[in-house]
Amino acid sequence: MRVFCASVATETNTFSPLRTDFADFAQSFYAPPGEHPETPTLCSAVFPALRKRANAGEVELIEGTATWAEPGGLVNARTWDRLREEVLDQLRAALPVEAVVLGLHGAMIADGCVDCEGTLLEAVRDIVGPAVTIGVTFDPHSHLSDKRVKNADIITVFKEFPHTDFVETGEACVDLTLRAARGEIIPQISVFDVRMMDVLPTSRHPMRGFVDKMMALEADGSALSISTIHGFMAGDSPDLGAKIIVISNGDKPAGTQLARELGLELFSFRGTTKPEFLTVEDALTSATSASTGPVIIADVWDNPGGGVAGDSTILLQAALDTNVANMALGTIWDPMAVRLCHAAGEGAEFDLRFGGKTSAHAGAPIDATVTVLKVATDAVQSFGDSIVPLGDCAVIDVNGINVVLNSNRSQTFSPDLFTNLGIDIAAKQVVAVKSTNHFHGAFAPVAADILYAAVNGPYPNDPTTTPYTRLTRPLWPIVEAPHEEALA
């Protein structure tokens, strides 16, 4: 069986001051055909999953491009045109194929194209025709359009947030797509629109139980696959919000019924799923007065993983104002300051302006006399099996606080972001990270406590006040009873 695969992925915060260019894909991850590494990336886990099948002689794999840009602002039109046509040309050259597997994110919005993934899937369907099986993986922080559902046969989505199951999601997509292509199953996709936009971490109640239930229903054969789209609140999409996907084996009414039951259960969780979010002052007070460290403080909204720049100085300035010592913070995105630190060299003490450059809402730049503790070229951190580039980095000491400055925007995934740069976080009282939830899996085993600080900044974190222009469906929390309103 000939199978084509490709991966084009990013998450677009349409309210971000950033813009996304091809250079952002090239800098984060760009692998031409055949050059995908052995390790998966978040959205390209279908590549190693398919290679395993190819090595076992089960399929003949034709690889296309795999690329990912760190979440950012609107993708410019020429970059979207280039990446889309590159993959479609590769597919045309690969014909005939019996299956196509795409690793997508699902929240990519380009200048002139609100539904990039739906547009790509539709174009793929046009090229291969109705008989070829198309499988796709999405991140749950995405927008599920009718166009995507209409043109895909298999859709699998990371169930976990943090997305610790991206490898399993890729494997499941490949498995179901190949079984469907061989005629062993007849996948039927049912979708229920939950009409809700909330933050849904699965490491805690009630979402933990909900994910366990989805997996149990898959295991007992109630459905071939069950997924929850969480939605991505920083993307101005007509399909904003949570949706349930059930893939049944030839029994669409049963799938539709199950999707509805699960969707209404998810809707009943609205407003109860997030951990407690503290003010930055309360988080710092609590962390510094804890009997043991390290206490992790997540700066939940200055999360580059949500498409903001990640150069907010608000939390750091609050720590400096209250003389917090024995603290580490990672990261502040500032390539210019990194360059100055590299030029100054390790051990240098000099006056540096850093951070707070890309948005009026992310605090002012900090001016301080700093000591350069460490400089590194092409630093990395891990996220599960995947290696995440940070670009050239510098660690500076500012009044007893170790701050990691980076050149490639990235959220904080793992303690090795710090340890790779010589910072022993076990010896710190306070460790501040820029991440909403993905940090949790790797930091929980080494943390004395984990606190979440809601620092209002450039991220649109309240749907009731975010100026969406494309939303026409009733959606909680903008509307109190969206299901009744939809029926009216």
Ligand SMILES: [Zn+2]
């Ligand atoms: Zn996500």
